[in-house]
Amino acid sequence: MVTVPALSSRVSAAAVEPIVFVSVAVLIALVEYFVSSPIGDFGPSNFWLAFLVLVVWNGWVFPQSQTALGSLTGQYVAMTDGSPASPVTIAIRQLARFGVLYGIPVLVLDFNIVPAAAVWVICGLVIFRTAGNRAPWDFVAGTIVVEGFGSVGMIELPELKTAADLRLDPARNRQDRVAGRAMFLAGLVSVLVSALIVWNIFIEAWAFVSADDFSWGILSGRGWFPRRGEFDVGTLFVGTLWVTGIAMLVAAPIGLGVAFYLSEYAPSRVRRIVKPLIETLASIPSVVLGFFAISFVTPNVLEPVFTEIAFQSILAAGVGVGILTVPIVASISEDAMRAVPRELREASYGLGGRKVTTALRVVFPAALSGISAAMIVAISRAVGETMVVFIAAGLTGIFNTNPLDPGQTITGAMASLGAGTDEVAGVGIAFQSLYFLGALLFVMTLLLNLVSDVIVRRFRQVY
Amino acid sequence: MTAPSPSTRTRTVDLDALRARRGADVPGQLFFGLLVLAVVVAFAMVGSVFWSVVDGASDIVTERFWDFLSSPSSSDPGKAGVAQGIRGSLLIALIVMMTFPIGVAAAIYLEEYAEDTWAARLIQVTVRNLAGVPSIVYGLLGLAVFVQALRGITGGSTVISGGITIAILVLPVVVITSGEAVRAVPGSLREGAYGLGATKWEVIRTQIFPAALPGILTGTVLAVGRALGEAAPLLVIGAVAFYTTGNNDFLEQMQGAFTALPMNIANFAKEPAESWRGHAATASLVLLILVFVVNLGAIVARARISKKLGN
Numbered sequence: 001m002v003t004v005p006a007l008s009s010r011v012s013a014a015a016v017e018p019i020v021f022v023s024v025a026v027l028i029a030l031v032e033y034f035v036s037s038p039i040g041d042f043g044p045s046n047f048w049l050a051f052l053v054l055v056v057w058n059g060w061v062f063p064q065s066q067t068a069l070g071s072l073t074g075q076y077v078a079m080t081d082g083s084p085a086s087p088v089t090i091a092i093r094q095l096a097r098f099g100v101l102y103g104i105p106v107l108v109l110d111f112n113i114v115p116a117a118a119v120w121v122i123c124g125l126v127i128f129r130t131a132g133n134r135a136p137w138d139f140v141a142g143t144i145v146v147e148g149f150g151s152v153g154m155i156e157l158p159e160l161k162t163a164a165d166l167r168l169d170p171a172r173n174r175q176d177r178v179a180g181r182a183m184f185l186a187g188l189v190s191v192l193v194s195a196l197i198v199w200n201i202f203i204e205a206w207a208f209v210s211a212d213d214f215s216w217g218i219l220s221g222r223g224w225f226p227r228r229g230e231f232d233v234g235t236l237f238v239g240t241l242w243v244t245g246i247a248m249l250v251a252a253p254i255g256l257g258v259a260f261y262l263s264e265y266a267p268s269r270v271r272r273i274v275k276p277l278i279e280t281l282a283s284i285p286s287v288v289l290g291f292f293a294i295s296f297v298t299p300n301v302l303e304p305v306f307t308e309i310a311f312q313s314i315l316a317a318g319v320g321v322g323i324l325t326v327p328i329v330a331s332i333s334e335d336a337m338r339a340v341p342r343e344l345r346e347a348s349y350g351l352g353g354r355k356v357t358t359a360l361r362v363v364f365p366a367a368l369s370g371i372s373a374a375m376i377v378a379i380s381r382a383v384g385e386t387m388v389v390f391i392a393a394g395l396t397g398i399f400n401t402n403p404l405d406p407g408q409t410i411t412g413a414m415a416s417l418g419a420g421t422d423e424v425a426g427v428g429i430a431f432q433s434l435y436f437l438g439a440l441l442f443v444m445t446l447l448l449n450l451v452s453d454v455i456v457r458r459f460r461q462v463y
Numbered sequence: 464m465t466a467p468s469p470s471t472r473t474r475t476v477d478l479d480a481l482r483a484r485r486g487a488d489v490p491g492q493l494f495f496g497l498l499v500l501a502v503v504v505a506f507a508m509v510g511s512v513f514w515s516v517v518d519g520a521s522d523i524v525t526e527r528f529w530d531f532l533s534s535p536s537s538s539d540p541g542k543a544g545v546a547q548g549i550r551g552s553l554l555i556a557l558i559v560m561m562t563f564p565i566g567v568a569a570a571i572y573l574e575e576y577a578e579d580t581w582a583a584r585l586i587q588v589t590v591r592n593l594a595g596v597p598s599i600v601y602g603l604l605g606l607a608v609f610v611q612a613l614r615g616i617t618g619g620s621t622v623i624s625g626g627i628t629i630a631i632l633v634l635p636v637v638v639i640t641s642g643e644a645v646r647a648v649p650g651s652l653r654e655g656a657y658g659l660g661a662t663k664w665e666v667i668r669t670q671i672f673p674a675a676l677p678g679i680l681t682g683t684v685l686a687v688g689r690a691l692g693e694a695a696p697l698l699v700i701g702a703v704a705f706y707t708t709g710n711n712d713f714l715e716q717m718q719g720a721f722t723a724l725p726m727n728i729a730n731f732a733k734e735p736a737e738s739w740r741g742h743a744a745t746a747s748l749v750l751l752i753l754v755f756v757v758n759l760g761a762i763v764a765r766a767r768i769s770k771k772l773g774n
Contacts, residue, residue: 113546113549113550113553114532114533114546114549117553121756125760125763172662172665173662175662175664176662176663176664176665179663179664179667179668180576180663180664182568183568183569183571183572183575183576184572184576184582186564186565186566186568186569186572187568187569187572187573187577187583187586188586189565189569189634190569190586190589190590190593190634190635190638191585191586191589193589193593193604193631193634194589194592194593196604196607196608197596197600197601197603197604200603200604200607200608201600201603201604204603204607253501254501254504254505254508255501256501257497257498257500257501257502258498258501258502258505260498260501261498261499261501261502265495265498274502277506277509278502278505278506278509280509281505281508281509281512283685283688283754283755283758284512284692284751284754285691285692285693285694285725285750285751285754286692286694286695287692287694287725287728287729287732287747287750288512288516288692288728288747288750288751289512290729290732291728291731291732291743291744291747292511292512292515292516294732295515295519295732295740295743295744296511296512296515311735323508323512326505326508330505354488354490354491355491355495356488356490356491356494356495359494360494377595380595383597384596384597384598384599384600385597386597386598386599386694386695386698387694387695387725387729390695390698390729390733391729391732391733411597411599411695414599414602414603414699415599415695415698415699417699418599418602418606418698418699418700418701419698419699434603434699435603438599438600438603441597441599441600442596442597442600445595445596445597446592446595446596448595449591449592449595450592453591
């Protein structure tokens, strides 16, 4: 329950805001006039547009809600704890609000996204830091919508009702029913998406298989050349197997090692530093890793060992995908190991087991279901990874079993089909092969994910 | 009856000998060495990714960084920039954020409403499986549905199609992380609110949602980070690497050709000529900074909201 502060403090807070605003506006206008902006077109027109909006906002919405009049409608400037905001806070907020408004014409009229986004991020953070109760909402909504309605920093005082007023209130019950249905519909969106994926992919894949110029023979030639009508799926499978295999050779030992270290050896202080650092790998976009694979891994790591390696190669793509899957293996395996109860370890120590024995002969078997699930999830991710392969694997459809040469994978072939055509919305068997591969990939990853689910459920040890 | 004196039952232990044996734990030390090696290699991976990106980007960053950020695509390495990519990526992120309420609502449905009916189980299973579907498959969905079937609404291969497709791609992530956050809300909050006569919707709106907000926010922001880095579906949908029209007008931008920052990176990286290496690295740097800023925002927001809620 919030207590309404004294009227005088509310009125003075409200009076400060317009004064501060005008002085800030004059200051910005001076800067506008004398300093030309280096980062984009912050033209005077934008300035006056934002100024106008803010004047209207301050002159109309603000007094209604914040002054003595506002107290009648139950709203006032408030900080999180319900106390009135200080003049300094109001001033800073006012400045940030101006910045947010300023960004709108910069974006819409000049289409200058970078400065607009920069202004919004900075001003959003400022509003977020200084505004009252609704600040997180403003932040989520990008501050624009909320700014427009002028509700930053205001809270509604609850209208008190008795239990008799509330009981059997038809409006509340209706609201409750509508909300429940809306959330059920939101849940159905994922079902709809799944159905659409399966329906589209398999319809088009079927169109590929039943096309006039299709025969099962074209699936087993030597090489993948959709434009020439050669659809040797085996070539793609070999490439995918190589990439996945190399990726797991990289990810499994490193991921497991990291998991063992974090779960069994690392003191909690070290763990708090090491774990987030490893997890930053997971937030690196795969395009960046693809570029890293050919610009750094190939010349600096692979070339000294394999002098024959090509500029783009299956091996480089495999290593890139491997780096991508290290955090998956590490974090799922570590969760599984940490779930092993302490008693098992202590029993092992009590019997004279050494740390390495405990880790390998007690913790490892107990966590095996989780660790295998981690491996399968990582394999599924490696099979479906596209951008690393698209950049690093070279994408030639020639049948190739040498990982030092360029090759093609299922996802790589799909990406090439998607990117290579000028007008993607084409027709014909080459285009439909895209869906055929999509269906293959979908089924493969679905099976892998189902298997990992089954493993986790069936072999989970119940402690 | 005389008990044997304790001394006769005690074995003398040579502590030094035991310590010597402990020192000889060769397998243990070997194992520990291997684990440390694995951690070091993982660190080296993180470090070398960032180092190679920063190192590759240094030339362009020092020479023409603003120019690079504000120039459109060009066949001249000295003029090419990623303005269109940044624009496209931010628009996609915007569209993705607009669909978050659906994901959060689905999570609340699964955690708060769903009983053990076939419909609820179906939703649960599909969400879990969608999370494992490779991103390029979502591209096929986007191509068939938004580019072709709904061409009249989306305008074909536009940023709208790309944004909605990526929104669908990150939807399971949002549902799963939000669901975890909702599940972690203590039951006492619910029971207390129900006890005061609140309806289910009021309990959710006034108790569960605010309490779960830090977790939900973290999950959604991670989803935005993921959305910023996705390129595979865009490739299939027909984001183009290179276009010259539709730069100036907002509506034109929404309805015309589009690209995104990861698409820029892929195209720079695939150029065989050495002169484009720096472009790929600089674009990667910009993308990494964007993702980093977004994730940092999540951490700060989470800390702030948690503090306010007092948990």
